Amino acid sequence: MMHGFDVVWEHSDRLLWGVLNTIALSIVGAVLAVVFGALVAILLMSPNRLLRLSVQGLVDLMRCVPFLMLVYLVYYGLPHLGIDFDNWTAGLAALALYNTAYMAEILRGIWSGLPRETFEAATAFGYHGPRLYTRIVFPQVFLAAGPMLGNQLIQIIKDTAFLTIIAVPELTQAASGIQAQYFVPFAAFIAAILIYWALCAIVEGGVALIEKVAEARR
Amino acid sequence: MAKKPAETSETVLDIRGLTKSFGSNLVLDGVSLTVAKGRTVCVLGPSGSGKSTLLRCVNWLEKPDQGAVYLSGRRIGMREGGSIPMSSSELARERARIGMVFQHFNLWPHLTVIQNLAEAPIHVQKRNRDEVMAEAAALLDRVGLAAKKDDFPSRLSGGQKQRVGIARALAMKPELLLFDEPTSALDPELVGEVVAVMKTLAESGSTMLVVTHEMGFARETADEVVLMDGGRIVESGEPSAFFKKPKTERARQFLQRYVS
Ligand SMILES: Nc1ncnc2c1ncn2[C@@H]1O[C@H](COP(=O)(O)OP(=O)(O)OP(=O)(O)O)[C@@H](O)[C@H]1O
Numbered sequence: 065m066m067h068g069f070d071v072v073w074e075h076s077d078r079l080l081w082g083v084l085n086t087i088a089l090s091i092v093g094a095v096l097a098v099v100f101g102a103l104v105a106i107l108l109m110s111p112n113r114l115l116r117l118s119v120q121g122l123v124d125l126m127r128c129v130p131f132l133m134l135v136y137l138v139y140y141g142l143p144h145l146g147i148d149f150d151n152w153t154a155g156l157a158a159l160a161l162y163n164t165a166y167m168a169e170i171l172r173g174i175w176s177g178l179p180r181e182t183f184e185a186a187t188a189f190g191y192h193g194p195r196l197y198t199r200i201v202f203p204q205v206f207l208a209a210g211p212m213l214g215n216q217l218i219q220i221i222k223d224t225a226f227l228t229i230i231a232v233p234e235l236t237q238a239a240s241g242i243q244a245q246y247f248v249p250f251a252a253f254i255a256a257i258l259i260y261w262a263l264c265a266i267v268e269g270g271v272a273l274i275e276k277v278a279e280a281r282r
Numbered sequence: 283m284a285k286k287p288a289e290t291s292e293t294v295l296d297i298r299g300l301t302k303s304f305g306s307n308l309v310l311d312g313v314s315l316t317v318a319k320g321r322t323v324c325v326l327g328p329s330g331s332g333k334s335t336l337l338r339c340v341n342w343l344e345k346p347d348q349g350a351v352y353l354s355g356r357r358i359g360m361r362e363g364g365s366i367p368m369s370s371s372e373l374a375r376e377r378a379r380i381g382m383v384f385q386h387f388n389l390w391p392h393l394t395v396i397q398n399l400a401e402a403p404i405h406v407q408k409r410n411r412d413e414v415m416a417e418a419a420a421l422l423d424r425v426g427l428a429a430k431k432d433d434f435p436s437r438l439s440g441g442q443k444q445r446v447g448i449a450r451a452l453a454m455k456p457e458l459l460l461f462d463e464p465t466s467a468l469d470p471e472l473v474g475e476v477v478a479v480m481k482t483l484a485e486s487g488s489t490m491l492v493v494t495h496e497m498g499f500a501r502e503t504a505d506e507v508v509l510m511d512g513g514r515i516v517e518s519g520e521p522s523a524f525f526k527k528p529k530t531e532r533a534r535q536f537l538q539r540y541v542s
């Protein structure tokens with residue numbers, strides 16, 4: 065068994081490359097999901113009932129699709145409509161799209177739980193439109209959302225593993241490549257799991273930081 | 283108290299025939315009121331009489347059904363002529379001319395005290411950041427909170443929060459200040475510090491429309507007292523006359539209940 069870890073260590077460059085891809089996909093995917101999720105959350109909070117309900121319908125639909133199905137759809141389905149991605153971009157698109165729905169729902173939930181009065185005060189002071197959101201609403205939403213955003217980011221990191229199915233060279237792909245080639249499944253997957261764990265620990269650290277900032281204001 | 287002559291000075295706020303219903307509940311029933319520059323008008327009245335709604339119609343947080351609001355001669359909420367509603371950005375610009383102080387303070391919890399003061403002047407009025415910060419520091423000094431400038435609102439007492447709320451409104455250099463029961467959410471021992479700040483404001487020539495249950499403030503500081511009931515103004519006059527010799531039966535009943 066120790067031999068297995070030696071083999072994995074020898075090919076650690078492949079794992080490293082895998083983990084870099086996983087990190088890049090997670091960060092870019094999460095940033096896109098947060099930005100688009102915030103925009104969708106604005107629509108979910110719209111006073112226009114028809115708009116709100118139709119967007120809510122789309123968000124619910126997206127949340128009910130198995131992620132794997134969405135990946136297939138983007139990678140195999142969209143080219144039929146003339147939209148062609150390489151594996152990496154298709155994976156990122158699916159990841160961002162899928163998590164936009166979750167982020168939107170998280171942000172909407174936090175937003176609707178915040179007292180409206182400080183937003184109304186901002187309106188009375190001449191805020192409206194985008195500036196109301198960027199200066200007053202979302203700073204409060206994000207401060208309150210730390211733990212939930214952290215959970216979702218961990219979900220995103222784990223979702224990247226599904227992208228091995230369309231041959232995106234991320235961490236799971238790298239580990240499974242090493243084990244297939246050298247027959248060291250235990251060592252290869254344990255190594256990958258430990259790396260995922262380390263990534264989650266970093267996320268938790270980030271959450272703790274946000275919580276500290278938020279706690280000073282509570 | 284130095285009273286300023288109403289007739290000779292210019293009108294800052296002119297409310298004409300406001301009506302407002304929520305569903306079938308008629309909350310404002312033709313309210314007209316003017317506030318001249320530098321004067322303080324106190325609005326009294328029992329709970330549910332429409333005082334908050336009146337204030338919220340002034341800066342169009344509620345859209346009145348009928349009537350008009352003029353601020354220094356400019357119509358609020360409607361373009362001149364009165365048939366076309368203002369766009370949200372036009373409305374926002376008009377609202378920035380009016381300072382508002384809330385019963386529950388409504389400070390922005392993610393910002394420090396001095397950031398609360400500087401936020402709208404910098405980001406709404408687009409004024410120079412350094413100037414705004416210097417003025418904000420001076421304002422905090424004026425309300426006795428210079429030492430708290432970098433604290434977050436959650437760390438302050440109610441009275442301190444409300445003094446920040448007042449300073450935040452002043453930082454906009456508003457033409458008119460609206461107060462909606464600024465001391466009602468405070469513990470009794472904290473009311474005095476807020477009332478003291480409001481008195482100095484009134485005496486230094488701010489134009490103020492104040493909804494309050496603080497009869498002492500109304501009696502000593504107001505230039506005019508207005509009593510609302512059932513969405514109407516039932517009596518108005520100088521505080522000395524109003525408190526000593528109310529003209530209407532309704533005012534007598536109200537004073538009996540609210541003034542010990
Ligand atoms: N947004 C709203 N929707 C429906 N009804 C409302 C709304 N705002 C106020 N009302 C109703 O209008 C009436 C007047 O309310 P308003 O808040 O103006 O009274 P008030 O004089 O400020 O009372 P208080 O002294 O309790 O603050 C009340 O009956 C209230 O229930």
Ligand SMILES: [Mg+2]
Nearest residue numbers: 333334335463
């Ligand atoms: Mg009220």
